Amino acid sequence: DVKVTQSSRYLVKRTGEKVFLECVQDMDHENMFWYRQDPGLGLRLIYFSYDVKMKEKGDIPEGYSVSREKKERFSLILESASTNQTSMYLCASSTIRAGRNYGYTFGSGTRLTVV
């Protein structure tokens, strides 16, 4: 019954490494989102995509990029990982119904530690 799958549950990377976080959804949703979650800050939107090859910056895009080559897959890229990017990363997807986003569904998260 898993609908949004994040490829890794835990990751440990070194400072300066290029890091790829993968997310796949099987609901044929148009929109996909990447959030990071930190204690006391809730979930903050990094990037989102409303169509294949389309993307838009969220509230905290600095240090990140994304790729959406196929409808079901949305990748978050840390070009050069830094310790302040240690966080829980959550992927979500939603569909369009009557012109509005609907059915937001989240993955279980990837806990990334940058050392």
Added chain:
Amino acid sequence: GESVGLHLPTLSVQEGDNSIINCAYSNSASDYFIWYKQESGKGPQFIIDIRSNMDKRQGQRVTVLLNKTVKHLSLQIAATQPGDSAVYFCAEIGISNFGNEKLTFGTGTRLTIIP
């Protein structure tokens, strides 16, 4: 700037009692709100939603109240059970700079049910 936030970071309730979790928002144009529950090690899960043309919506043991005058919403959980222990987030649908919908979260309230 626009924001959505919760009043209390933690809340403890005796098992069997009712609990109320509050949330304030600042964007008077927001017309759709969602409550999520996040258990340890999992992604946020949809609980209930409400649109701005409603003041109240009920689900199974949960009720959401929306007061547009003071830009406040609350989640009421009746007859709390140990499984209700989790972090609860309110979220609002906002519009990005390019006119796309995005979901903005509050900082969350950790609800602990005391046996």
